[in-house]
Amino acid sequence: MELKEYMQILRKRIWIIIAFVAVACIGAGVKSYFLTVPLYEANAKLIVNQAYNVQGVPSLDISSIQTNIKVISSYMEIIKSSAILDKVATTYPDLGMNGNELGQILRVSTANESQVMNLTVTGLSSEKAAKTVNAVAKVFKSQIPVIMKVDNVTILSEAKPTDSSGPINVNPVMNILISFFVGLLLSIGLIFLLEYLDDTLKTEDELEKELRIPALAVISRIRKEDARFSKQSTTSQKQVGDGQYATVNQ
Amino acid sequence: MPRLTNEKGTLVTMANPKSTSSEAYRKLRTNIQFSSIDSQIQTIMIASALSGEGKTTTIGNLAVTYAQEGKKVLLMDTDLRKPAVHRMFNVPNHVGLTSVLSSQYKVTEVLRETGVEGLHVLSSGPIPPNPSEMIGSRKMTALLQDLKEEYDVILFDTPPVLAVTDALIISSLCDGVILVVSAGKVKKDFVKKAKAHLEHVNARILGAVLNNVQLPKSRSSYYGGNA
Numbered sequence: 001m002e003l004k005e006y007m008q009i010l011r012k013r014i015w016i017i018i019a020f021v022a023v024a025c026i027g028a029g030v031k032s033y034f035l036t037v038p039l040y041e042a043n044a045k046l047i048v049n050q051a052y053n054v055q056g057v058p059s060l061d062i063s064s065i066q067t068n069i070k071v072i073s074s075y076m077e078i079i080k081s082s083a084i085l086d087k088v089a090t091t092y093p094d095l096g097m098n099g100n101e102l103g104q105i106l107r108v109s110t111a112n113e114s115q116v117m118n119l120t121v122t123g124l125s126s127e128k129a130a131k132t133v134n135a136v137a138k139v140f141k142s143q144i145p146v147i148m149k150v151d152n153v154t155i156l157s158e159a160k161p162t163d164s165s166g167p168i169n170v171n172p173v174m175n176i177l178i179s180f181f182v183g184l185l186l187s188i189g190l191i192f193l194l195e196y197l198d199d200t201l202k203t204e205d206e207l208e209k210e211l212r213i214p215a216l217a218v219i220s221r222i223r224k225e226d227a228r229f230s231k232q233s234t235t236s237q238k239q240v241g242d243g244q245y246a247t248v249n250q
Numbered sequence: 251m252p253r254l255t256n257e258k259g260t261l262v263t264m265a266n267p268k269s270t271s272s273e274a275y276r277k278l279r280t281n282i283q284f285s286s287i288d289s290q291i292q293t294i295m296i297a298s299a300l301s302g303e304g305k306t307t308t309i310g311n312l313a314v315t316y317a318q319e320g321k322k323v324l325l326m327d328t329d330l331r332k333p334a335v336h337r338m339f340n341v342p343n344h345v346g347l348t349s350v351l352s353s354q355y356k357v358t359e360v361l362r363e364t365g366v367e368g369l370h371v372l373s374s375g376p377i378p379p380n381p382s383e384m385i386g387s388r389k390m391t392a393l394l395q396d397l398k399e400e401y402d403v404i405l406f407d408t409p410p411v412l413a414v415t416d417a418l419i420i421s422s423l424c425d426g427v428i429l430v431v432s433a434g435k436v437k438k439d440f441v442k443k444a445k446a447h448l449e450h451v452n453a454r455i456l457g458a459v460l461n462n463v464q465l466p467k468s469r470s471s472y473y474g475g476n477a
Contacts, residue, residue, distance in 0.1 A: 012464075201441060202434045207460050210438050211445055216285070216428065216457035217278035219308065221464055222260045222271045 009195050010188065017187040024183030028175040038167030039122050042129035042159035044137040046117040048072050050152035068115045068152065075117060076108045078147060079140050087143060092135045095128075105129075106136060116156060122168070130159035260307060261338060263314040264366060275311040278459060279319065282312075282426065285456045292398060294456070295328075295406035295424040297417050299444035303432035304461040306334040309407045317369035321402040324361075326372045328420050329409045330381035333374035339364045346375025350393060351384050357393060370401070381409075386419045394423055411444040421453035429458040 010017065048068045049060075078084060085099035085106075095102075107120040119137055123129030137155050145151040201207050204215045263272045282291060296309040306329075313325040326347060327335035336343035341362040349355040350372075362371045378384055397404055406424060408417040421427050427448055431441050448455055 198434070199438050200434050200436055201431050201438055201460070202463075204460055206438075207431060207458055211429075211441060211458060213429070213445070213455050214281075214285070214457040216281040216459055217274050218460045218463050219271060219274045219278075219304075221462050222262050222307075 010191055013191045013194065016191055017184065020187035020190070021180055021183040024179035024186075025176050028179035029172060032170055032172040032175045036170055037124065039124065039169045040126040040129050040166075041120055041122050041168045042126060042133045042161075043157075044119045044133045044159050045156040046119065046137060046140070047154050047156045048075060048115045048117060048152055049154065050150065065115065069113060071148075071152075072110050072115065072117060075140075075144070075153070076110065078144075079108050079117075079119070079136070080106065083147065084136070084140055084143055088135050088139045091139055092131075095132055095135060097132070102132070102136070105132070121159075127161040130161040133159045261310055261314060263311040263318070267318070272311070272315070275308075275315045278308075278312055278428075279315045282428070282456055286426070289425065291425040291456070292402070293394070293404045293406070293424045294426045294428060295408055295417070295420050296428050296430055297408055297411050297421065297444065297448060297453075298430040298432070299410060299412050299436055299440040301332070301410045301413060303410075303430050303436060305410075305430050306338055306407050308428070308430050308459055308461060309405050310335065310338045313369055313403075313405050314366050316403045316405075317366045321368060322400070323369045324372060324397060324401040324404045325369065326397075326404060326406050327374040328385060328406045328416065330374050330378055330384060330416065331409055331414065333377070333407075335371060335407050336362075336373035339371050341371050341373055343373040343375065346373035348375035348378045348384060350375070351387060351389050352378070353389075357397070382414065382416050382419060385416050391423065411447050412440060418447060418451045418453070421448055421451055425454065426456040427453045428456055430461050431458050432461045433463045435462065 048071060050064070050068065080103055082099050085102045088102055089095065089098050097105075105122045107122075109118045109120070110116065111118070119133050121129045121133040121136070123132060137158065141153045141155055144153045201210060204218050207213075207215050262269055263275050266272060282294065285291075294312075296305045296312075298305050309325065313323050316323045325335060325339075327333045328347065329335075330348060333343060333346075336346070339362070341364070345355055345360045347360075349360055350357045357372070360372065360375070362373065364371050384390065394404070406420055408420050411417045429441070429445060429448070445455065
């Protein structure tokens with residue numbers, strides 16, 4: 001089969017493609033505009049750093065940095081533990097969440113080989129998310145000296161309740177675009193499957209090959225306008241009956 | 251003037267002799283004439299594997315093209331179970347072939363004129379309880395002998411090959427069989443089976459007609475239509 005035949009196959013069942021793509025796009029649109037609760041995200045950054053006092057002079061050396069980096073992985077676990085989150089819940093009752101719920105909306109990450117920790121909270125509004133993430137950061141900073149006996153956490157940046165970058169999970173254009181391509185692929189796949197499963201005779205060549213008898217004629221679907229009387233033939237029945245066609249090729 | 255279109259088929263060759271479809275039927279006529287050199291093909295039947303493939307439409311239009319050529323043509327409806335030719339040509343069917351075979355009428359009494367000069371139609375008549383026996387009867391053979399002297403071409407519309415045995419019986423009475431295949435509708439296996447059935451009874455298959463083909467738009471305007 002060559003490209004032209006593929007195009008022919010697709011064109012024959014173009015309505016499948018149209019239907020699939022339309023349903024997929026409308027579905028994605030409805031889902032993202034009406035059925036998705038928009039979620040907002042807020043970020044706070046903590047830096048884990050402590051300069052050691054060497055002979056009374058604060059200094060920063062490579063080994064202390066390494067220690068801080070090592071200690072971060074412990075901090076990531078600590079921040080998600082109930083020791084911190086329950087404290088956040090009790091200290092800030094206006095958040096209206098318990099420690100477990102906080103744990104579910106909180107993500108902690110760190111850039112590789114850096115001393116910076118990134119706290120991210122997802123919430124139903126940007127203000128709420130910012131408030132929550134700041135609360136977690138503050139409680140963590142205040143609790144670390146208690147837990148680790150070392151005060152080396154500083155809040156690098158707090159989330160600002162006002163800066164809203166829009167919901168993170170609502171991207172209708174992207175969703176529709178993805179649905180469009182998925183619908184397109186599925187429908188094309190389906191069409192080729194149907195074509196493959198279709199074991200009917202369709203062309204003159206197939207007929208001659210499969211039956212090994214000559215194809216005497218190929219008759220196309222009779223068009224409606226052909227079925228009606230054309231003007232010259234309605235005027236006289238005789239003209240239709242024999243007329244100019246009767247003896248032309250004999 | 252007879253009505254030319256109905257749900258069963260379309261006499262495009264009569265309604266619109268210049269159309270592409272009419273040209274296709276003329277090509278069929280020509281190819282049938284060329285498919286035999288030594289023996290004359292006087293009786294032709296149209297067969298198909300399943301019903302609804304376009305047998306009646308094809309045979310009706312073929313009959314009209316033969317008549318337009320100046321031949322004396324008889325179109326016989328030997329589908330005694332679900333006859334359709336009478337509707338296509340809009341002729342009565344209260345008497346017909348079965349009336350002749352059961353000796354109630356003479357054949358000259360039931361032959362019908364059509365709107366086309368030189369084309370007569372013998373409709374099926376009332377539906378009998380024993381169609382296969384009627385078609386296989388000696389009376390049928392004798393009737394056909396008489397009609398062959400009257401007409402240049404006799405065409406038979408038949409029931410589907412895979413449905414009933416009638417078509418195979420008729421094929422033994424005919425000089426040639428044309429197999430109609432509806433494009434994209436019938437499984438290859440069914441068509442092959444129908445062909446095998448016909449070959450088994452030594453029918454002479456002249457060839458096949460591929461019916462209901464959807465031509466791409468660019469091709470249909472070639473030499474075509476009313477344009």
